[in-house]
Amino acid sequence: MSRLLIILWCLMCAVPAVAQDADAPIQQVMQAHAAEIAKASRRTIQPAIDALTDSGLPAAEIVLERWQAKEMWQDEATGLFVFAEEIDRDTIRIFDVSGPDIGEVSDEGYKQLKPNSGVRGLIAAALVKFQLTNDSPAIRRVALDAIARDPNESHLPALRDVIPAERSANLAAQMTRLERLLTISFGASEEEQIEAIAHFEGDLGVDVRGALNPLVKTTIKAAETVPEDPALVRALRPGTDALSKSDAYALLVADDLAPPLIPADAVRQTLIANIEDGKVAGVQVASLSTVQARNAAFATLVAEGRANPAATEQEIDDRLDAYQFFELYTGAPAVAIAAQSVLSGIETKVALNQTADLALDAISLASIYFLAAIGLAITFGVMGVINMAHGEFIMMGAYTGYVVQLFIPDHTLSILLAIPLAFMVTFAAGVAMERLVIRWLYHRPLETLLATFGVSIALQQLAKNIFGTQARPLTAPGWLDGSLVINDIVAISYIRIAILILALIFLAVFLIVMNRTRLGLEVRAVTQNPRMAASMGINPDRINMLTFGFGSGIAGIAGVAIGLYAKVTSEMGADYIVQSFMTVVVGGVGNIWGTLLGAAMVGTLQKVIEWLNPSNTLAAQTYMILFIILFIQFRPRGIIALKGRAAEA
Amino acid sequence: MKNPILGTTAALLMASALPALAQDCPIKVGVLHSLSGTMAISETTLKDTMEMLVEQQNEAGGVLGCQLKAVVVDPASDWPLFAEKARELLTVHEVDVIFGNWTSVSRKSVLPVIEELNGLLFYPVQxxxxxSSKNVFYTGAAPNQQAIPATDYFLEELGVEKFALLGTDYVYPRTTNNILESYLKSKGIAAEDIFVNYTPFGHSDWSKIVADVVALGADGKKVGVISTINGDANVGFYKELAAAGISADDIPVVAFSVGEEELAGLDTSNLVGHLAAWNYFQSAESDANEAWVEAWKARMGEDRVTNDPMEAHYIGFNMWVNAATAAGTTDVDAVRDAMYGQEFPNLTGGTAVMLPNHHLSKPVLIGEIQDDGQFDIISQTSEVPGDAWTDYLPESAVLKSDWQELGCGMYNTSTSTCVQIKSNY
Amino acid sequence: MTHTSSFDQKYRGVPGALAPRSRPFIQRHPSVMIFIACLALFTLVVTVLSEGFGVGLISTSFVKTLGKTLCLCLVALAMDVVWGYCGILSLGHMAFFGIGGYAIGMWLMYARTELIVVQSLAAAPLPPTPEEISQGIATQIFGVVGASEFPPIWAFAHSLPLQLAAVVLVPGLLALVFGWLAFRARVTGVYLSILTQAMTLALALYLFQNDSGLRGNNGLSGLQNLPGQADTPQSTISIWFFWAAALALGLGYIFCAWMVSGKFGSVIRAIRDDEARVRFLGYSVEAYKLTVFTVTAVIAGIAGALYYPQAGIINPAEIAPIASIYLAVWVAIGGRGRLYGAVIGAAFVSLLSTWFTGGQAPDINLGVYTIQWVNWWTVLLGLSFVVVTLLAPKGIGGLFDLIGKGRKS
Structure with a gap:
């Protein structure tokens, strides 16, 4: 019944109160390009956009804007364009393109126009003309972004027109920079271009290199002598890195300076073509099952004049020697040389900055490893308890964060709450595990390892049963979005900075707790000599429990941080456990500075290997582990080895 | 036979091993999807889909006068176990057809068993x-039904001139990227304008790779990312992209393994405008799709989403039902013959046709990620016939699959010979 | 660490530890005799009930499961020797197991593909050259992962004897080098466990790479099809492998029993109980440990070579660290320090695992919540492992002691 009512209601709506104005000038312009607009493609849409911008109609700007925002629909029956807002799944409120509200209708019979981002980019570039003179600085900024993305020649005069009138210093600077960049690409004269190029001496922006690099494009040519040409970059010799012999020869072939090489498959093809009565050149086909036999038969064919011999190495070399190869700038030589000199200066700076960025990445990765390992540095390093479920405590912390976010939508508040809560949850889990399992296995480290493995397996599956296997969202608060951008090359996301700071805080907390508090004193006493400690009135049971809980709790907080920057899954702990143990072992068990050094080493190493082999991140991880295995051979007790009696404990 | 008793038993056994006759009720439908382990989240959805489809079919009167029964086993994301469970389905449960698998490696594990026992598998994933196997119908997208059209979209619509092919290190990204590299070169993109990177499963440290991609723009060319990054690793990747402030207008990313399910693990507000290419999106507007989404939500809950492999199963299952009805039996060979040319309406509009190479012809959709985790479909092609052997790699360009006419899945057109009847695994 | 006080207790369960040397080995170790008899009987029963050679009460897929279980028992034996007897908790033995599988898998794939390629090239106008055949095989095998050339690692894949040698030599050499480095640096206890785990992880990650030349994540597949046996049904092949696995387990058991008896056995047990003391007595502890580590790695390799042709596919996920942990779990549940314990543990837990995850186990409906064993089995396994470690360090094998005690009293 209710469905019937809806249909009735829709039918009523379908008769709009105000009719569409088919004769409005703007509608006319659009109708002239209706087909292109309805099925917009970057390749065909430019004329339609130009028609709109050139129409001089005040409505053109609005049409472009709403079209770009996917708010323009087409009446499938009449082909007229309308603006529309979606009311619900089946209803839209439509407006005439010239403004008037037509009313709510069913979306049956109307088709939403969805320009793809290529088309939207072109629209944005067209809108620049209107937006640059807009009163709102925000809109002027949108226009500048559009120019930066899709610069074209018409933007240059438009920019030059508005720069003098720009009131915001910030925007004016941006405009000037863009104007210089556009001058490089579209400048009227070479002098103008060269002048603009000089402006960017030492600038690290990707856009600068983007503007300069196309100017220094080169092409390789061959001729009998190297010409005297201002565009000459350098002479090349075949057989070097810059020009391989086969490329050089192909160049000669392309210029008709040398005969084409016979393809590798030619011997086989020729032999097949010359099979007569089961024989080739008098040799039985069946015996042609080796390369030698085939070459011999081919040689016979050549000798008989029934096949062309392949060019020998010597012939190829002779031919190459007869010509000179050289590189020429394709563009205007003066501009290219100016651009090249600026680029060369920039490149050294770029390399330096890339190293700095790599170093930042390495520090960030090291801080993540350190964070993952610091709990372990307490339970394993200080207490000597192998806890293979450490990774699962990290996971529990992360899921705690996820659950908190389910209840508290405000991200800042929820993270602030999640951190202590994660600590409490994993502290409790750690204490429970210490009481129930580990306590019974002190002095049986292998058994501890196995039992905690059991706990780890069970916890992981438990998490899968509760939360499912798919990654769960843990979203950082808005103020941690984005990156600290030092320049276009060196940048680090705020979330990584936050993790770094957190890692440093943990380091401080660890040092203070261990060295400055009663608990730390007792912990050290119990680890060094439990009996003596007990006779001094310290309760070793209680201390062990608290220490283990403390280590586990820190793992929980680490989980929140790691979940924020990566993902929350039941297997996230397993990803870190081996690395964490490696960090602690490499650094030296029982010393927090060792763990720090270990993390730094592991992180740096991984980044360096990644840098050496950028296309395969997996290889980096493999080699890193191999390196660690070897490292432990030479320093079995880690970077910072405990000496004396403590080492034997 | 020396032993008469043994001989009789053997004969009896052989009789029972004969293909199930049409009147054998109920007709058993094997479901071979992981319900535990790493692939469970993706594959459990497909198990539920199959159960829903079987239920719907039973309500509509079953097939050949029989009710259908779904036999569900759990290969636990363990690839050898897939082979074992497939054998169990075919010999112990004697199912008439199997719907299953997600990863390529699991399919490769199952292939020898299915071919040995002449089973029938519907594989629903891109x-x-x-x-090309005689015993497998591929209802997911082949590279020319997803990767190539998406690349064309990059080249033509977005004007991308420089490509970063980022993938997880396993066979699907490796092969797809190989094909794409070769395709891009044929389109005039220079080798140095193609950046390829592989990362492990579940990779989380993306800062350097994202920085590398940004640096690609230094020569003034428009950069686009083609992502075959799988599963969880996408979370970290997109988070890093968002943190680096890269908008879809600067460097668009098109993903082949990110669908509605994967986006559920992400806050998509920073990803609006990035792309995915599939043959189906939940947001497709058609009556059939609305009914399908509604039935799914009614069964599984309001917050559940539908995705591309589900549609593949939907089409595959209905085609199988129609083919079995047309053949009058569920015998594998008869059904296979009846499958060729089967037509069934897509959920996105248009009609899917089963081709002699065991692939479907389906439309290719490109969607932009929206902030509600759904996709806005901005491009939809007409139906593209799936191609088992890509035309863009020299070794496979000469190969062709035609089970209907040539009876060969790996036919070399240059030498006019069948390379092999069994598939390569 | 104080193990010496329980010296007597530990030795009570060891068959024939204190028996005189004059009598034949089997007589001194009646338990070996019993085990071999049980294994022979089991093999006979399975054969008679199989589809390939008997009445067909046991399906081929179950024969394969049983055959694979025997291989797992063999690697568990190796684990028991290295851990239960020598005290080295190696978390790397499944890596050796996997290497054995890869070694045999390379030949299986190569030889099977070679037949196909030769057959298809026979139709070409010119007879194929060896280079063309090799190129054809490479395209077939690596086409899947987007390559078409043989990596150097496949240099010997064409030869069965060489790959069989690799089954023994590669795990052996890896264990020798790794063990030599580790033991020389006096890495012991949990450090060694973590180090072996790191080795396993590194190997798995390496194999996951496509560049490793072993087809990356896809691994080697179709291994159940023996080259040249295209017409032999799997029901027959499965029994062949079952026999081979049973034979290997029998021989492995005798070998392990021989190894852990006598002086060698006493020394390695002594190393387990107090390494420093053995060293002070003048024994070369490192040499003993290295021998045990290497020999058991070889046994694991052989077990793997028999396992994967039955499984049909091997890929890096098989080598992941968790597999080796499960191996330790089996041995611990079965009962360390006794060979039959390892066999029982491996068979019991892996078969139970198959049963629970196979969907055969009935779900338990609690009204508010239905326990699906598929999801809860792993939790149960993990917890039972904790309980066994805490409360029953002797595992299932410990039950035999109770029976023995009961009889004596």
């Missing part, structure tokens, strides 16, 4: 191609 894959790398370069394979």
């Amino acid at each position: 894959y790398e191609g370069e394979e």
